[in-house]
Amino acid sequence: MIRRLLATVPVLIGISFISFALIYLSGDPTDFLLPVNTPEETRRAFRAAQGLDQPFLVQFLDFLAKAITGDFGTSLRFQQSAGSLVWERLGATGELALAAMVIALAIGIPGGTIAAYRYGSVTDRAVRAISLLGQAVPNFYLGVVAVIVCAVWLRILPSGGRGTVEQLILPAFTLGFGLVALIARVTRSCMLDALRQDYIRTARAKGLGENRVVWKHALRNAFIPVLTIIGLQFGLLLNGVVVTEIVLSWPGIGRLAIQSIYARDFPVVQTIVFLSAFTFVMLNLMVDLLYVVLDPRISYK
Amino acid sequence: MRGSLRAFAIGFAASLLAFAAVAANAQSVPRNRTLVVAQNFDPQSLWPNGTTASTNLNPGGAIVEPLFWVNPRTSQLEPLLATAFKMDSPTAYRVELRKGVSFSNGEPMNADALVHTLKVFVDGAVTPAYALYSTPLDRFEKIDDHTVVIHTKNPYPAMALVLTQIHVIPPAYWQQVGHAKFAQQPVGTGPFKLTEWVKDDRVVMDRNPNYWGTAPKGVERVIWKPVPDDTARAVGLETGEYDIAASLAVGAAPRIQGQPNLQLVSVDSYRVFNMILSTLPKHQSPLLDKRVRYAINHAIDSDAIVKNLFFGKARVLQGQLLRKQQLGFDPDIKGYAFDPEKAKALLREAGFPNGFDIDFKIPSGRYAQDREVCEAIAGMLAKVGIRTKIVALEGGEFLRQLRVQELGPLSFVGLAPPDDPHFQLSQYRSDWRYTFIQSAELDRLIDEGVKETDVAKRGALYRQASRLLHEEAPTVPLFLGVDFYGASSRVKGLLPTGDQRIYLYGLSLE
Numbered sequence: 147m148i149r150r151l152l153a154t155v156p157v158l159i160g161i162s163f164i165s166f167a168l169i170y171l172s173g174d175p176t177d178f179l180l181p182v183n184t185p186e187e188t189r190r191a192f193r194a195a196q197g198l199d200q201p202f203l204v205q206f207l208d209f210l211a212k213a214i215t216g217d218f219g220t221s222l223r224f225q226q227s228a229g230s231l232v233w234e235r236l237g238a239t240g241e242l243a244l245a246a247m248v249i250a251l252a253i254g255i256p257g258g259t260i261a262a263y264r265y266g267s268v269t270d271r272a273v274r275a276i277s278l279l280g281q282a283v284p285n286f287y288l289g290v291v292a293v294i295v296c297a298v299w300l301r302i303l304p305s306g307g308r309g310t311v312e313q314l315i316l317p318a319f320t321l322g323f324g325l326v327a328l329i330a331r332v333t334r335s336c337m338l339d340a341l342r343q344d345y346i347r348t349a350r351a352k353g354l355g356e357n358r359v360v361w362k363h364a365l366r367n368a369f370i371p372v373l374t375i376i377g378l379q380f381g382l383l384l385n386g387v388v389v390t391e392i393v394l395s396w397p398g399i400g401r402l403a404i405q406s407i408y409a410r411d412f413p414v415v416q417t418i419v420f421l422s423a424f425t426f427v428m429l430n431l432m433v434d435l436l437y438v439v440l441d442p443r444i445s446y447k
Numbered sequence: 448m449r450g451s452l453r454a455f456a457i458g459f460a461a462s463l464l465a466f467a468a469v470a471a472n473a474q475s476v477p478r479n480r481t482l483v484v485a486q487n488f489d490p491q492s493l494w495p496n497g498t499t500a501s502t503n504l505n506p507g508g509a510i511v512e513p514l515f516w517v518n519p520r521t522s523q524l525e526p527l528l529a530t531a532f533k534m535d536s537p538t539a540y541r542v543e544l545r546k547g548v549s550f551s552n553g554e555p556m557n558a559d560a561l562v563h564t565l566k567v568f569v570d571g572a573v574t575p576a577y578a579l580y581s582t583p584l585d586r587f588e589k590i591d592d593h594t595v596v597i598h599t600k601n602p603y604p605a606m607a608l609v610l611t612q613i614h615v616i617p618p619a620y621w622q623q624v625g626h627a628k629f630a631q632q633p634v635g636t637g638p639f640k641l642t643e644w645v646k647d648d649r650v651v652m653d654r655n656p657n658y659w660g661t662a663p664k665g666v667e668r669v670i671w672k673p674v675p676d677d678t679a680r681a682v683g684l685e686t687g688e689y690d691i692a693a694s695l696a697v698g699a700a701p702r703i704q705g706q707p708n709l710q711l712v713s714v715d716s717y718r719v720f721n722m723i724l725s726t727l728p729k730h731q732s733p734l735l736d737k738r739v740r741y742a743i744n745h746a747i748d749s750d751a752i753v754k755n756l757f758f759g760k761a762r763v764l765q766g767q768l769l770r771k772q773q774l775g776f777d778p779d780i781k782g783y784a785f786d787p788e789k790a791k792a793l794l795r796e797a798g799f800p801n802g803f804d805i806d807f808k809i810p811s812g813r814y815a816q817d818r819e820v821c822e823a824i825a826g827m828l829a830k831v832g833i834r835t836k837i838v839a840l841e842g843g844e845f846l847r848q849l850r851v852q853e854l855g856p857l858s859f860v861g862l863a864p865p866d867d868p869h870f871q872l873s874q875y876r877s878d879w880r881y882t883f884i885q886s887a888e889l890d891r892l893i894d895e896g897v898k899e900t901d902v903a904k905r906g907a908l909y910r911q912a913s914r915l916l917h918e919e920a921p922t923v924p925l926f927l928g929v930d931f932y933g934a935s936s937r938v939k940g941l942l943p944t945g946d947q948r949i950y951l952y953g954l955s956l957e
């Protein structure tokens with residue numbers, strides 16, 4: 147367990163290094179931060195004040211040394227602590243990701259299970275068709291279409307922003323739709339497999355009701371691959387978050403990330419990359435631990 | 448698993464409650480007395496002198512006011528915190544402050560406050576974004592409680608423009624909190640006071656009950672929303688979520704115009720779009736021959752570009768980079784007429800009967816329709832035999848190449864220098880970072896113009912400079928940008944400026 151935790155340290159440092167190097171190579175932040183006709187002396191002084199005139203490795207090690215103490219530096223664009231800029235927006239992104247996941251689970255798991263149970267039926271075909279659609283439609287397009295239909299034509303939901311439950315629906319749906327599809331598909335195929343197993347026949351033979359057989363015996367066994375997918379996808383949700391947050395004006399870190407990349411705001415990009423990597427690694431760790439709960443045969447001892 | 452689902456559910460319910468609380472709080476001012484403005488970005492800073500970005504200045508300027516402003520309805524300099532200014536000598540400018548004005552924290556707005564503001568303004572470490580304006584300022588002298596004399600290092604005829612950029616801050620509060628915190632919690636003399644700023648979601652400001660002037664009628668509260676997506680801004684305007692939507696995409700304009708409860712406001716931008724045709728020896732190319740530069744000028748049909756890509760709303764430039772409203776605009780200069788045959792003849796004369804191949808550097812996604820405009824240009828050039836290879840550059844790389852003169856020999860730019868002819872023309876001084884011409888005569892005109900305080904003489908110098916640029920043709924002046932704003936018909940008197948400033952002065956809500 148401790149070994150696993152320690153193994154994440156080089157991963158985080160590696161990721162920080164790569165992202166730092168990429169954004170360093172991509173250009174000089176003063177191009178964006180100061181008007182194009184700013185005198186060169188002012189520009190030089192600004193670079194020196196922000197430590198941007200230092201060699202690459204010095205800048206990186208400086209960042210790392212401070213990051214360990216929880217200080218991610220000062221945003222070049224906002225002149226505020228990068229950590230607090232990200233922190234202020236983390237709640238919004240967490241809420242959106244969670245809501246998307248809840249939608250995905252609430253629809254995907256029952257959908258996949260029923261499809262598998264009624265293999266070949268109309269329901270099955272419908273679930274498969276929706277899955278295909280969900281995975282094929284990119285979420286920037288889905289978001290725009292959803293806004294036009296729900297906000298402009300039907301006028302039942304607001305077009306963007308955060309604050310009310312209505313405002314959460316469209317972004318959560320946009321972000322969760324692709325996931326619904328994936329979870330339904332994986333659940334369906336795992337359930338198909340599980341329902342054919344001997345223990346299901348045994349369960350039925352001992353006279354258990356169909357509901358118990360399907361939702362308890364079969365689903366619990368089929369759940370491990372689904373859980374893996376959930377763990378991985380939670381991390382990948384951050385991808386979708388960037389687009390969803392822009393299209394639906396959601397004040398989260400995805401939007402901050404993309405704007406900071408365009409503005410070459412190193413400290414903020416670094417903080418977000420670092421935090422995302424950390425979240426991703428931790429989620430996978432959690433998933434591994436949940437396996438033990440679900441399947442007593444798995445043990446890390 | 449059930450346990451973690453329950454945790455999800457509890458967390459979810461808790462955040463719903465949190466929304467409800469926020470929503471209840473925001474409803475204390477009725478919607479019809481609230482002005483909701485959608486801009487592309489959340490401000491980085493609400494201190495107007497923190498950056499030159501209009502998305503910061505628009506909300507920040509409603510709280511912290513400048514000395515003067517240029518009213519876009521009249522194009523005249525109008526007083527705000529100052530009532531008048533006059534030139535004591537070419538290097539001394541006397542500013543009279545308005546009497547009886549206080550900051551919203553109670554500090555008096557007086558000569559001490561202005562002198563303090565000016566000291567902050569010229570401090571390059573704190574105010575780097577305004578260095579271009581502040582470099583000629585030298586020292587500040589308090590005459591009496593409401594009079595300050597600004598001494599400059601040399602004569603500075605663009606002083607009026609500088610005075611519109613100086614936003615007066617309360618000295619005691621500034622010293623107490625420092626500039627970083629001030630940018631987050633500004634205090635000023637303006638018609639509105641900051642109530643709440645939820646990062647990347649909304650800036651909420653409420654009416655300042657002690658405002659010295661006439662506050663916008665019918666507006667109790669202003670909410671500034673960052674809506675980065677172009678479509679989303681237009682959609683939110685249609686659904687009535689926003690009362691003003693800034694920087695609409697060109698394509699959204701006709702749709703807004705067609706709706707009875709909406710209005711479309713199009714504003715000539717200060718952004719001057721032109722092609723760079725480098726005359727510098729380090730950019731070896733056929734463009735070093737003046738005839739080739741003339742040929743390119745004759746090959747481009749700016750009218751067609753404006754008509755087809757901007758619904759005819761952008762303004763075609765008349766063979767010069769200055770706008771009609773600017774000092775030094777020369778009505779006698781006519782642009783090179785669109786004439787592909789003449790262009791071909793000029794190329795033949797210059798020794799390129801079969802044309803030539805050349806790279807054409809363009810920004811991608813930086814300006815409205817940039818890619819489309821450049822493809823149209825490339826097509827027009829191809830018709831006279833100039834085969835271009837388009838090199839599209841990401842915004843940051845584009846600015847870097849501009850700054851280090853790598854955009855030569857041929858590229859497309861749209862720059863919006865501050866609204867004084869000097870800032871436009873000085874971009875062509877021989878030693879400027881991104882000039883593409885070197886001419887001692889032009890340098891002389893620029894240097895004399897910046898010091899000439901006689902308006903008529905100054906105008907004559909700039910007309911001469913414009914003629915020289917026309918004759919040497921280091922550019923193809925194309926068109927002025929156009930900014931589209933959509934607004935609800937409840938909003939009266941909306942007129943943003945060409946630098947995308949939305950001033951609330953003179954605006955009202957029905």
